[in-house]
Amino acid sequence: MTRKQKRLSILAGFAVVLALATTLVLVALRDQIVFFYSPSDIAERGVAAGEPIRLGGLVKTGSWTRVGETNDFVVTDGQTEMSARYVGILPDLFREGQGVVAEGSVTPTGSFLASNVLAKHDENYMPRELVEELKRRGEWEPEDVALGASR
Numbered sequence: 286m287t288r289k290q291k292r293l294s295i296l297a298g299f300a301v302v303l304a305l306a307t308t309l310v311l312v313a314l315r316d317q318i319v320f321f322y323s324p325s326d327i328a329e330r331g332v333a334a335g336e337p338i339r340l341g342g343l344v345k346t347g348s349w350t351r352v353g354e355t356n357d358f359v360v361t362d363g364q365t366e367m368s369a370r371y372v373g374i375l376p377d378l379f380r381e382g383q384g385v386v387a388e389g390s391v392t393p394t395g396s397f398l399a400s401n402v403l404a405k406h407d408e409n410y411m412p413r414e415l416v417e418e419l420k421r422r423g424e425w426e427p428e429d430v431a432l433g434a435s436r
Contacts, residue, residue, distance in 0.1 A: 321414045324360055324367040327391060334393045340367065341386045341415045349381050360385060360397070362418060371399040378404035384415065 286294075321339040322332060332338060340360055348359035348368075356371045358381075369387055379385065379402065389399035 321386070323362040323415060323418050324365040325362050325418070327367060328365050332391050335390050337388070337390055339386050339388050340369065340397050340399070341384070342367075343415075344379070344381045344383055344385050346381045356402075360387065362415065364422070367395075367397050369397040369399055371402050373402075375402055376404040380404075 321341055322330070323342055324340070326332075327338075327340070342360040342362040345359040345361045345366060348357075350357045354372055354374060356373075356375055358369055358371075359366050360369050361367075369389075371387065371389075383404065386403045387397065387399035388401040388403070389397055392398050
């Protein structure tokens with residue numbers, strides 16, 4: 286083998302090792318990826334029951350009920366609504382009419398069972414994905430709600 290062929294074979298070996306490592310990392314992370322959906326996206330795409338997702342939208346005014354640590358509320362994107370249930374203590378900033386992102390899965394009955402609830406940091410915050418969805422539909426009102434804006 287010439288010197289040039291040795292270098293080329295070493296580079297090819299490194300490329301194979303790098304491709305193998307990248308493949309292993311992506312396969313390992315595949316189960317950790319959680320996609321964001323609005324209630325309309327879930328209705329349109331038919332998300333499978335039990336698949337871990339993030340549900341984002343606004344907590345519908347007048348929909349939140351609490352019995353002990355069981356919290357039932359409705360998440361809406363202005364077009365579609367989805368009932369959600371969370372067992373546990375909600376964040377202090379959780380309120381009706383405010384932005385929320387709930388991690389969990391859709392149940393076989395079509396409701397959402399949350400394993401974690403994330404509330405917005407102030408009354409003007411809304412998840413970026415929800416803002417993009419509202420803009421796509423032409424329902425975005427920037428004077429009422431701003432992405433991450435502070436008072």
